[in-house]
Amino acid sequence: MEQVLLLNITYEPLKIINWKKAITLLCLGKVEVIEEYSRDIHSVSFTIRLPSVVRLLRMVKRPKSPIKFSRQNIYARDRYNCQYCGSQFNTEELTYDHILPKSRGGKTEWENIVTCCVNCNRKKGGRTPKEATMTLVRKPVRPSWIPALRITIGYRDVPESWRDYLYWNVELVE
Numbered sequence: 001m002e003q004v005l006l007l008n009i010t011y012e013p014l015k016i017i018n019w020k021k022a023i024t025l026l027c028l029g030k031v032e033v034i035e036e037y038s039r040d041i042h043s044v045s046f047t048i049r050l051p052s053v054v055r056l057l058r059m060v061k062r063p064k065s066p067i068k069f070s071r072q073n074i075y076a077r078d079r080y081n082c083q084y085c086g087s088q089f090n091t092e093e094l095t096y097d098h099i100l101p102k103s104r105g106g107k108t109e110w111e112n113i114v115t116c117c118v119n120c121n122r123k124k125g126g127r128t129p130k131e132a133t134m135t136l137v138r139k140p141v142r143p144s145w146i147p148a149l150r151i152t153i154g155y156r157d158v159p160e161s162w163r164d165y166l167y168w169n170v171e172l173v174e
């Protein structure tokens, strides 16, 4: 509970820091508090809410590299939502779908693969979304960057307040 997620000014997660470091950065005016835990920190001179997510007020630049094409990253891109029915599922209940089926020449690439729940996958079968009268929640794109931070833990073990900011960063332990 004492860990704080540090975001770049762009809201991209950079690293996990301890709360003391977060308070120091806050006192120096380098970060703003985005999310808090429901716990207070007391010192001689002040009492503040323990921050859980802080954001840098100045840009930190880092080199970019292309993101790995993997099942986990497809799920992460689509935020664990089935791209047909729009519901969120656990990893075990998800699969991925070739929008244009492989049997029709559909490629296994970012723009033709979406996260799909088992039911929707079964319903769609070897058809195109149009033939199956199923609509995509959003058009899939190739992500252009890779996260600075990789967290190898179960998505459910991540503090609730971090989830909106950890997009590509959680590498699921299966």
Ligand SMILES: [Zn+2]
Binding pocket: 082, 083, 084, 085, 086, 087, 116, 117, 118, 119, 120, 121
């Ligand atoms: Zn679905």
